Structures are given as C-alpha cells and as structure tokens.
Amino acid sequence: MAIDIDRALALTLPGFTVDVERGRLRLFARVIGETDPIFTDVDAARAAGHRDLPVPPTFLFSLTLESAAPFASFDALDIDLRRVLHGEQRFDYTAMAYAGDTIAISERIVDVTVKRGGALELLTKQTEFRCGTELLATATNVAVVRNPEVAA
Template sequence: MAIDAVRAKELEFAPLTVEVERGRLRFFSATIGETDPVYLDVDAAKAAGHRDLPVPPTFFFSLGLEAPDPFGYLDVLGIDLRQVLHGEQSFEYHSLAYARDQLTLQDRIVDVYEKRGGALEFVVKQTAITRASEPIADMRSVIVVRNPEAAA
C-alpha cells in the first residue's frame, strides 16, 4: 500500500483551539522532571517576569492530542496504525505561550516520501501554533509507515 502523496498534501485539517490550563502545565512539567519553579508556581513565574506559568518546551505536542480524532488523518490516508512509528519531532519557537492562553493549532501535511523501494514511507506534518494571529511556534512531526508489501 503506497500513500498517495498528492492526496495527502491536499488534506484540509480543521483548526483546533485550546486553552492552556495551569493544572495541565504543572502536571506536564512534573512528568518531564522539570524542577524550575517558574514552570510550577505562578508567583515564581511572575517574579521571573512572566505573566503566568510559561509553556515548557515540547508541551505543544500534547495539545494536538486534544483533537477529537488526533490520528484520524492516518485513517483518511489508509495507513494501518499497527505499521506506524514515531520518526521525528521538532519545534521552532517564535514567542512564549502561557497558562490561560487560547492557542490555535493548524495542521497540514507538507511532505510524503519513501525509502527502501517503498518499504518505508514518511509522512511529514507541520503544525502552526498561534495566539490570535501571533505566531507562537511551528511543530513538525514525521511518522514512518512500514509497508510490508513493498520489496525492501
């Protein structure tokens, strides 16, 4: 099964708007082992010059999981989840985000390519994260799809 690259790049994703919650930021920070009180305590954050708890690096990925069907695009492309691996994740930050911010995530497929004669297919998804119209971050994720029907 080969992914139709043209069709993949034409997929339209509905934007997702979410509010960043303090409790979730604290939980995420504690989970990743963050000990800087700026990420855990509002008073410490304000004393450091922030208006609220700042969003720690990589948190944006978890916001995308709040979509009603965060991996639904894989179904649309006919990709069997049992053949999927997480290949890569990267972030480009433009501005800080904080607890209580309303952020909008806009996903789009920017590339589909193959290696090993089609045995491995790669789907590259770009997510623009904004607050109102202000760019906050760009997130790029790559999934690897194993195609057992292709000759390696």
C-alpha cells in the first residue's frame, strides 16, 4: 500500500525525554571502540575542558529507541517493517551534550518521495535533540519503503 503523503506530513509523534547516564556513555564508548579517556573518565573529560563525560557522535540515535513506541511513525502509517530498509542517516550538531543532561527528543516526518513509479517510497524523518531550550543536534533519517502493490 502506498504511503498517504498528506497523512505522513501531518503526523505528530509524541515527544519524550531521556536522562543521559555516565554508565551508558562508557558502555557505548567501549562498544564502538572509542579509546579516548574523555568518553570514559570524568577527570580526563574535565581536564580537557568538558563539564562531564561528553556524548560521543551517533549516541543520540540510541536515545530515540527509548521512546515508548520507537517505530510509531511506521505503525501510524500502516507500514510493514518487513518492507523497510534504512537508507540514510545524517547528524547536524550545534552543541555538546553531557552525562547528567536530560535530552528532549521530538520527531516528525518532513518528506515523502516516490521513486520507480511508486515501487519505492523514501520517508524522511527529522529528529531534534534539545537540552532545555538549547538545540543540541538534528538527525535526518531516510527509510526506504517498498510498495508491494507496484512492481519495480
């Protein structure tokens, strides 16, 4: 079934907050192979001019999975996850986030592009990450959705 573009662009996803914990940052750094001590040792982070452990690049994406319904946009648009492929992810950073911060996350669909005569639809979601009123980063994610009703 084709994505209802008007419905997608009007979709309001519930925002939520996540507390950034030191232990989680240390685990993330270890998992990605980060060896710089500023990401695991508070004293090293402070000596480098940070107020606490800084959030490593791409960590913010993992916070989106803390939503009560991390795939709510697909559910709301009746998109079968078996027909979804991750197409693209981009982060635009404007400020640092640190352990101890409470991050407010808001997501919205900003574009739907139809390709290959309707066989593929590109669903673009934008996610904002804020600490208080300060914008920390904007993530743009493109999901490729195969429409089973149209032959490629």
